[in-house]
Amino acid sequence: MTQSSSASGDAPGIAPATNDAPDNALRPLEPQYSHVMRISLALLWGPIAIGACIFDLTVVRTAGGPWGLLSVVAVLGAMLAVVILPSRKYARWGYAMLADRLRIARGYLFHVDTVVPFVRVQHIDVGQGPVERAFGLSHLIVHTAGTHNSTVTLPGLASADAAAMRDTIRKQIQTDFA
Amino acid sequence: MTDAVAVPLPAEPDWQRLHPGTLALEVLRLGPRALNFVPAIAALGITGNWTYIVPALGLFLLFSLGIQFLRWWRFRYRMADEAFVIESGLFARRHTTLPFDRIQDVSIEQGVFARLLGLAKVDFDTGAAKAKNRGDRGNALDSIALDQAESLREAIRARRAGLAAPTAAVPADGTAAVAAAPQPADDPLLFALSPRRLFTLGLFNFSLAALAVFAGAAQQFDDFLPFDLYDVDGWARGAEGLGVDDWLFTHRWLAVFATLVILLGVGFATGIVRTAIRDWDFRLTRTPTGLRRTRGLTTRTDVVVPRRRVSAAIVASGWIRRRFGWHDLRLQSLASDGDKERDHIVVPFGTLDEVDPVLADLAMARPGADADWSRAHASEALPALLLALAPILLAVIALLLGQPAGLLALLAVPPIIVGALVGIRRHRWAVVGNTLYIERGFWTPRLILLPTASIQSADVRIGPLMRRFGMARILFGVPGGSGFSAHEIAGIAAPTAYALRDMLVARRAAAHGG
Numbered sequence: 001m002t003q004s005s006s007a008s009g010d011a012p013g014i015a016p017a018t019n020d021a022p023d024n025a026l027r028p029l030e031p032q033y034s035h036v037m038r039i040s041l042a043l044l045w046g047p048i049a050i051g052a053c054i055f056d057l058t059v060v061r062t063a064g065g066p067w068g069l070l071s072v073v074a075v076l077g078a079m080l081a082v083v084i085l086p087s088r089k090y091a092r093w094g095y096a097m098l099a100d101r102l103r104i105a106r107g108y109l110f111h112v113d114t115v116v117p118f119v120r121v122q123h124i125d126v127g128q129g130p131v132e133r134a135f136g137l138s139h140l141i142v143h144t145a146g147t148h149n150s151t152v153t154l155p156g157l158a159s160a161d162a163a164a165m166r167d168t169i170r171k172q173i174q175t176d177f178a
Numbered sequence: 179m180t181d182a183v184a185v186p187l188p189a190e191p192d193w194q195r196l197h198p199g200t201l202a203l204e205v206l207r208l209g210p211r212a213l214n215f216v217p218a219i220a221a222l223g224i225t226g227n228w229t230y231i232v233p234a235l236g237l238f239l240l241f242s243l244g245i246q247f248l249r250w251w252r253f254r255y256r257m258a259d260e261a262f263v264i265e266s267g268l269f270a271r272r273h274t275t276l277p278f279d280r281i282q283d284v285s286i287e288q289g290v291f292a293r294l295l296g297l298a299k300v301d302f303d304t305g306a307a308k309a310k311n312r313g314d315r316g317n318a319l320d321s322i323a324l325d326q327a328e329s330l331r332e333a334i335r336a337r338r339a340g341l342a343a344p345t346a347a348v349p350a351d352g353t354a355a356v357a358a359a360p361q362p363a364d365d366p367l368l369f370a371l372s373p374r375r376l377f378t379l380g381l382f383n384f385s386l387a388a389l390a391v392f393a394g395a396a397q398q399f400d401d402f403l404p405f406d407l408y409d410v411d412g413w414a415r416g417a418e419g420l421g422v423d424d425w426l427f428t429h430r431w432l433a434v435f436a437t438l439v440i441l442l443g444v445g446f447a448t449g450i451v452r453t454a455i456r457d458w459d460f461r462l463t464r465t466p467t468g469l470r471r472t473r474g475l476t477t478r479t480d481v482v483v484p485r486r487r488v489s490a491a492i493v494a495s496g497w498i499r500r501r502f503g504w505h506d507l508r509l510q511s512l513a514s515d516g517d518k519e520r521d522h523i524v525v526p527f528g529t530l531d532e533v534d535p536v537l538a539d540l541a542m543a544r545p546g547a548d549a550d551w552s553r554a555h556a557s558e559a560l561p562a563l564l565l566a567l568a569p570i571l572l573a574v575i576a577l578l579l580g581q582p583a584g585l586l587a588l589l590a591v592p593p594i595i596v597g598a599l600v601g602i603r604r605h606r607w608a609v610v611g612n613t614l615y616i617e618r619g620f621w622t623p624r625l626i627l628l629p630t631a632s633i634q635s636a637d638v639r640i641g642p643l644m645r646r647f648g649m650a651r652i653l654f655g656v657p658g659g660s661g662f663s664a665h666e667i668a669g670i671a672a673p674t675a676y677a678l679r680d681m682l683v684a685r686r687a688a689a690h691g692g
Contacts, residue, residue, distance in 0.1 A: 146634035146655025148664035
């Protein structure tokens with residue numbers, strides 16, 4: 001393994017630089033996944049922000065508190081979550097289908113890099129949420145026998161790719177767990 | 179000995195029912211459940227309808243018994259050619275098939291009342307998770323006669339071993355099969371707890387839980403006492419009345435000392451009693467498929483841990499026990515050991531010389547003196563040290579609010595700091611052959627023996643704090659254990675972490691030719 005210059009630095013783009021050999025370079029997810037994340041976050045935080053604004057304009061105003069503050073905070077927070085976060089989070093995802101294992105890396109502040117050897121996969125699913133379906137994406141769910149990481153999810157894959165990966169992994173499963 | 183009962187159902191002579199004594203056990207188990215009825219009784223009492231309480235209780239009992247009888251009536255099981263079949267359920271029928279090659283082993287458990295009646299509960303260990311909700315009774319035969327249970331276990335073992343077992347494998351009287359089957363005493367004994375060792379273990383399990391129970395009871399029921407428990411003046415007046423107040427004052431240090439002695443006595447006694455109840459006559463024997471452990475005073479359990487399913491072993495100790503050389507050995511596997519502990523404790527209290535043969539039986543060994551250990555980097559102590567700030571913060575807040583008692587929170591700080599600093603010095607790991615060894619902990623030092631074949635997945639995690647130092651952690655996904663304590667290597671430089679992880683995973687993959 002080649003030593004990287006600094007494990008604490010990070011390359012802009014995919015995932016923090018590691019001591020990867022070139023064939024272990026991580027691939028990014030499909031670009032539309034950032035839109036999927038954005039829409040999901042909007043669907044989550046939109047109603048919350050609206051509810052907070054309504055609460056602020058009605059209850060807080062009648063109670064005589066500092067009305068308007070909560071609305072501003074809620075709207076700013078929702079905008080932050082919907083506009084800025086998804087692309088940053090998308091940039092921190094990466095995966096690699098190696099010959100005998102699957103590697104998934106995500107996150108920056110709390111960076112997690114998971115490796116699952118194919119021979120120890122219990123079973124494998126391909127799932128597709130409604131928002132993902134609109135963009136033609138799927139996610140791969142790998143089940144292992146360990147208590148920690150009993151399911152490992154890889155989102156943001158093109159549906160054809162996900163099915164192909166599932167079939168590749170399935171062929172290599174040699175679990176002898178009853 | 180109870181009459182063996184196989185109530186054959188017509189037209190399918192192989193089906194068997196549970197022992198009718200089960201109903202008696204269910205009646206006894208109704209006791210705690212009767213608490214559900216207390217609000218109803220209270221309502222009846224408050225509204226003044228006293229006369230209805232007894233009939234209401236009677237109806238409740240009858241109803242519960244009726245349900246239990248129906249449930250017993252609708253439960254049947256049999257040994258088919260390839261599998262064990264259970265049919266159960268009142269309204270939602272449940273037909274369970276347990277193929278013999280999926281049954282790892284059969285465990286037998288006897289509560290105190292069950293032992294009086296000669297009954298036992300039989301549970302099939304398939305490596306699957308235990309039933310999550312209380313309504314789901316899982317795949318257990320609760321209860322059948324003890325000798326039937328043992329012959330059932332031998333029959334299943336024989337089937338798994340592929341021997342030609344008699345087709346009437348669960349004979350109606352059970353005696354013939356038991357005589358032919360190898361008795362538990364024939365299996366070689368790996369470890370047993372002598373009463374003296376049990377006593378010592380009880381001393382180490384010092385527990386002030388009795389005080390907590392007393393405090394809880396005092397809080398709940400102090401309204402029912404004729405006097406006020408918290409009235410200090412009342413206690414003082416009582417002492418004056420008895421004439422002991424002067425004596426107590428002049429000998430107040432004696433009183434404090436006596437209190438401490440009583441507390442210690444209660445603590446030790448509680449520990450001994452609890453340990454005796456759980457670990458009485460602890461025996462660990464070697465069976466062809468695994469390690470069999472029997473223990474218990476009131477509830478006798480009989481569990482086999484299959485050798486193949488052991489994913490990791492942990493040699494643990496305590497900060498005082500270690501000085502005396504006492505360790506315990508636990509095994510992790512997919513099956514969990516009852517509801518309270520996930521790991522099977524196979525040696526609860528032994529020296530390292532007693533632990534080594536058990537490990538050898540599992541084809542594991544503690545690392546030798548020449549193992550190449552890597553130590554954790556000191557920076558890993560930082561998160562734990564930051565944790566020590568929490569009690570300090572609490573104490574400061576309490577002081578600001580005018581509660582000097584908050585200073586007591588500072589008592590928590592030295593143990594946290596010591597634990598963090600010394601613990602990180604003790605944290606080290608080594609890879610010898612096909613096993614990864616991890617040592618960590620100060621207050622509860624433990625050595626984890628993790629065969630690389632057990633590693634299902636491996637994470638390298640870099641948190642915001644450790645990133646400054648270029649440090650990472652590796653977490654291993656291993657079958658068994660609790661979700662909160664995945665096996666972990668901390669304080670390892672990030673490039674080393676990636677390299678180590680890839681080496682371990684490659685070794686695991688190579689072992690399978692994958």
